[in-house]
Amino acid sequence: MKYIIACIDKDVEILDELYNKLSRIVDSDYVIESYINAEQALIGCFNNIIAGNEILITINGNNTSQVSYDEFLLELYKNSPNTKNIVFKESLSLESLENIINNASVYKIIPRKLKKVDFELIVLEAIKLNAQERRLKDYQRVLEDAVDKRTKELNNINVKLNVLATIDSLSGVKNRRSFFESCSPMISYNRREKKQLATLMIDIDKFKLINDSYGHKIGDNIIKLMAKSTEAILRKSDVFGRLGGEEFAAVLPSTSLRGALIVAENIRKEMEALEYKTAKKQLVKFTVSVGVSMLCSTDNDLEAVLHKADLALYEAKKLGRNRVEVYEEVSE
Incomplete structure (x- = not known):
C-alpha cells in the first residue's frame, strides 16, 4: 500500500513549492501527486483507492474546473473518510466551507502563502495522526477478531456442554x-x-x-x-x-x-x-x-x-x- 498526498492548484509554481516542501519530509512510502484542478484530482484519487492505496492528505489550492472543492471533498469523503484535508482559505467561500464541515471533513485551513505557516509541521502532524488512527483501527480489528473467535469457542463449548448434559455418553441416546x-x-x-x-x-x-x-x-x-x-x-x-x-x-x-x-x-x-x-x-x-x-x-x-x-x-x-x-x- 502507498500513502497518497494529493496537491491541487492551478498555479504550477505553487505545486512545485508543495512538492519540494513535502519531498523533504516524507519517505518512499508516500507518493506526492500534483493536479491542476479538482476534477483531475478526483479521478486520480479514485484510481488510487481502486489500486488499494490510501489517500492520506489532500492540499486544496486554487481550482478552475467545473468540480468545486466542496463537491470534490464530499465525493472523496464517501470513499476515504479518514483523509486529512488541508484547505487554502482563499480557495473556498464561506458557504462551501460550511458544506464541507457539515458533510465531510477539514483538517486545517491555512493561507496560500506557504512561508507564513509552518507547512511541513502541519503535514507531519497529519501523517502522525493518520498513523495513530490506522494503528487504532488495526487494534480494533484484532480485538474484534479475538472477541469473535472467543465467542465462537464459547458457543461451541456451550453446545458440547448441552450435549454432555442431555446425551448418555455410552449409548448416544438421551440420558x-x-x-x-x-x-x-x-x-x-x-x-x-x-x-x-x-x-x-x-x-x-x-x-x-x-x-x-x-x-x-x-x-x-x-x-x-x-x-x-x-x-x-x-x-x-x-x-x-x-x-x-x-x-x-x-x-x-x-x-x-x-x-x-x-x-x-x-x-x-x-x-x-x-x-x-x-x-x-x-x-x-x-x-x-x-x-x-x-x-x-x-x-x-x-x-x-x-x-x-x-x-x-x-x-x-x-x-x-x-x-x-x-x-x-x-x-x-
Whole structure:
C-alpha cells in the first residue's frame, strides 16, 4: 500500500513549492501527486483507492474546473473518510466551507502563502495522526477478531456442554434426566387432550452374563448396538433414552396398544436377529424383554406410566425373557 498526498492548484509554481516542501519530509512510502484542478484530482484519487492505496492528505489550492472543492471533498469523503484535508482559505467561500464541515471533513485551513505557516509541521502532524488512527483501527480489528473467535469457542463449548448434559455418553441416546425432561410435558398434554400414549421399558436379557463372559468392553458395545438399532425402529416423534445400566425406556405419543405391541415386537425380533462379532471373531447374540403400558386417566405423571411398564417388564423376565408383556390393567 502507498500513502497518497494529493496537491491541487492551478498555479504550477505553487505545486512545485508543495512538492519540494513535502519531498523533504516524507519517505518512499508516500507518493506526492500534483493536479491542476479538482476534477483531475478526483479521478486520480479514485484510481488510487481502486489500486488499494490510501489517500492520506489532500492540499486544496486554487481550482478552475467545473468540480468545486466542496463537491470534490464530499465525493472523496464517501470513499476515504479518514483523509486529512488541508484547505487554502482563499480557495473556498464561506458557504462551501460550511458544506464541507457539515458533510465531510477539514483538517486545517491555512493561507496560500506557504512561508507564513509552518507547512511541513502541519503535514507531519497529519501523517502522525493518520498513523495513530490506522494503528487504532488495526487494534480494533484484532480485538474484534479475538472477541469473535472467543465467542465462537464459547458457543461451541456451550453446545458440547448441552450435549454432555442431555446425551448418555455410552449409548448416544438421551440420558435419564433428559428423557424425563422431554417426556413429562408430553404426559401432561396427552392426559389433558385424552390422547393415546404408550410406554416401553426395554431391558437386555442376562446382561451380567455377557459382561462376565466377554468383558465390560464387549458389554458396552452391546449397549451401543442395542441403542442404535432400537432408535432406528422408533419414529422421530418418539422419545428414547437410557435410564441406567442395560435398561432403556421409550415413550410413543399418539400410539394405540396395538401399535405399541407391534413396535415392541419389532424391537424384540431385531435384537434377537443381531450378531456382534468380537475382535477374536466370537459371535455374541443377545435378546431383550419389553414391558408395555398405556397412559390412563389415573396416571398423574411419567413415573406412574413407567412403573406400570416396569411391572410388565418384570413379568416378561419372569416368564422366560425375550418376550413382550403388557401391563395387566391394560390387558383387562
